Each structure stands twice: as C-alpha cells, then as structure tokens.
Amino acid sequence: MSSKTKHIRDKWRGKTWYMVVAPSFFGNIELGSIPAQEEKLMIGRVVEATLYDITGDFSHHYLKMFFQINQIDGKSAKTLFKGHEYSRDYLRSLVRRRTTKVDGLFKLTTKDGYKLRISVSALTLSRIKTSQEKIIRTMMEKTIKEKAVALTLDQFVQEMVLGKIASDIYNQAKLVAPLRHVGIRKSKLIAAPAKLPEAPVEAVPAPVAAPT
Numbered sequence: 055m056s057s058k059t060k061h062i063r064d065k066w067r068g069k070t071w072y073m074v075v076a077p078s079f080f081g082n083i084e085l086g087s088i089p090a091q092e093e094k095l096m097i098g099r100v101v102e103a104t105l106y107d108i109t110g111d112f113s114h115h116y117l118k119m120f121f122q123i124n125q126i127d128g129k130s131a132k133t134l135f136k137g138h139e140y141s142r143d144y145l146r147s148l149v150r151r152r153t154t155k156v157d158g159l160f161k162l163t164t165k166d167g168y169k170l171r172i173s174v175s176a177l178t179l180s181r182i183k184t185s186q187e188k189i190i191r192t193m194m195e196k197t198i199k200e201k202a203v204a205l206t207l208d209q210f211v212q213e214m215v216l217g218k219i220a221s222d223i224y225n226q227a228k229l230v231a232p233l234r235h236v237g238i239r240k241s242k243l244i245a246a247p248a249k250l251p252e253a254p255v256e257a258v259p260a261p262v263a264a265p266t
Contacts, residue, residue, distance in 0.1 A: 072131040074101050076108055076121060079208035083108050085121065088131070096131050099123045105138075105215055116144035117215060122243075135211050137242040148235055154178045156187050158194040162202040164210050167247035172198060172214075173240040174223065179232040190227045197223045207243075214238050 069089035076083040085103045090096045100122050105114035118141055121133035149155065156176040163169050174194045201219055202210060213219045217237070224236040 070129070072096055072126065072129055074121070074123065074131045074133060076103075077133055077135055077208070079212055080108050085133075093126050096123050096126055100136055101133070116141045119215070134246075135207065135243060137240070138215055139240040140237070145239060148175075148177055150177070150234075152181055153234070154180075154182045154187065154231075156182075156190045156194075158191045158198075160195055160198050161244075162199055164202050164205060164207045166206040168207040168243060169245040170202075170207075170210075171242045171244050172238055174198065174220075175235075175237060175239050176223070176227055176233055177235045179234050182231045186231050189230050193226045193230070194223055197226065211241075214241060 069091055070093070071087045071089050072093075073087045074085040076085055085101060085107060088096075088099070088101065100120055103119050103121070105117040105119055106112055108114075108119070117138055119138050120136040122136040123131045124134045125132040154177075156178070158174040160172050160174070161169065162172060176190055176194070197219065201213065201222075205213065210219075215238075220237045224233060227233055227236060
C-alpha cells in the first residue's frame, strides 16, 4: 500500500458521519449522511435535496430544497429550511414563444418573524397587455403577504413548496388572463427572529451521500 493511499484512508477514518435530518414539519426525513472532522464544523453547512426525496412523489423531482444545519444531536444533524428553487431544466421547459412570463420578487415576514425573499412566476397561454401584467403582479403580492402574516415559517413553507399558495394565486389571476402555470420558483430565508441564534446566511453546499 502506498503512503498516499494510507494517508487518504487515515483521513477518512478520523471523520465522524452525521445523518442530516429535514425539519420536523417535513417529518424528520433522513436526507443522507455527511462526514466531519469536528462536530462544530457541521454547523452552518448547507445540504441540498429534492422535494421528491422528502415526499416520495416523483412529480416533485424538479424542486430543489436547501437545508442549513443548525444543531447536532448525537449523530443527527438537525436543519432549518434555507430555501428552494426550480431546477433549470424544469424552468426552461415552462417557457413558450408568443406567451408572457410575469415575474414578481417579494420580501415578507412570517407570523413568527422569519424573513424570506420569494420569486413568483405566472406563465400565460398567449401574450398579454402590460396592464394585465401589473394586475397579476399585484395579486401575487397581496396573496403572498396575506399568507405570511397568517402563517408560521413551517406552515408557509409547506404551502409554498406543495403548491397551495401558487394555486391560490392562479385562481385569482386566471380571471385576468388565461394561464398555463403559476409557481413560486425560488425562495430564500434571509433572516431568523432576533431571539433565535442565527447560523451564517451564506454557506458552501456540502455533498450529501445517500443513506446506506
């Protein structure tokens, strides 16, 4: 055995593997395991999964989810919802010629004090007027902010990624113009309540190994 191979093996042997767990409102689903030399090095790391990994519903494979490790409990790494986004391929598949894509970018605060930045998109069946775009964007903002005031972060995230909020927007906006798709294509947690300890906002994503 070469000294290089032995060094690599010793390096991995010195690491501890932690099972990354989704937040409780996602059923504490195990997302995979990652290694770390020290427990403290786990805090703040961001892991990526898909909504399919959580729900088991293949129709959710296009939705990428991001979770930030904020607590270590034994060999379990507990997480906080960090954000989500559509996969590039899925977003590209939604765009059609001779149609209009209405985008809205909103900042909001949930009932329990979490601050989020949300990107909403509505895609029409044909081109629409600028005045119609403005009305749809106003409807987006009104629905999003009303939901945020009424829901905790856990409740808001569930309704957001499972399509309930987008459905509410669709049902209103379709009265303004025929729509093909409405969705919250991206979100990002930008601040937690001051009373809670905050992990660093930006972190380098860590690779997730599939559970054995």
